[in-house]
Amino acid sequence: MSKNKTYKISDLATEFGITTRTIRFYEEKGLLAPKRAGSTRIYQSADRVKLKLILRGKRLGLTLDESLDIIGLYDPAHGNIDQLHQLITKCQEKRTQLQQQYSDLEVMMLDLRNAEKKYQTALAEATSSHQTKIPV
Amino acid sequence: MSKNKTYKISDLATEFGITTRTIRFYEEKGLLAPKRAGSTRIYQSADRVKLKLILRGKRLGLTLDESLDIIGLYDPAHGNIDQLHQLITKCQEKRTQLQQQYSDLEVMMLDLRNAEKKYQTALAEATSSHQTKIPV
DNA sequence: CATTACGTTGACGTTAACGTCAACATTTAC
């Protein structure tokens, strides 16, 4: 008994902050397969969930093909164990990558703050004409 | 008195696991400007550092133009304070993004492990023909 | 009922960051 709300393409587009073109593109790629009313696409809550999965994958840097695999896992009778293990492996790699990115980011922030300090010091020296103490 | 070791293009390529084409491409884009011996490129430790900065930026998802800015910060007389602040802002956004990615990843891992369990349960039931207890 | 908004398909364009290949010069290794 899942909610059987339906959505128009623009509903989903605005909800998720993407364009309708994008949604149709996902369909072209086999990630979505909405019902139709005539030629008009009708999306159901299952489609909405799939879209969510796609966007989550996207944030994590997955390709659409990889997201397609993920969707497959929710789709009964489409769960391939090898594929599943591949995805898990990919996630672990992603975790490693995220750790690397964190450390990269830390270093970069340090560098930037140092550059900022240098800049401010240079500025201070320039405006105060090498004064060491601020006069009272 | 910085180390004045020099490098050939292939030295750097193998050290950093990139292709020579990539290095030349970075030069085309103005990120590197090695000395030349005739037509052959000669890289110095400063160039090597720049390359490191580029690759760090790349890991963090910076564009080459953004890495160019970063290089500029190390290059005296090229430090623009606005640019610096933009970079800091970008780093903060990146941090937020990384946090989002972490949480996305956690959820995804949970999903995958659940899918795995389901799969194994299904498998066990199939092979044991619905036995509940293992015979002694 | 006219206009505006929204929907459709199909084709082609875009961007970043290289890959690939040609055609050639120069080193390096044996």
Add this chain to the structure above:
DNA sequence: GTAAATGTTGACGTTAACGTCAACGTAATG
């Protein structure tokens, strides 16, 4: 000294994930 490796420039190709039209039909609104 000759073959194999490495270097060069220049041009064109590639890929993913859409954007941007065009040309058209349908729906909603005042």
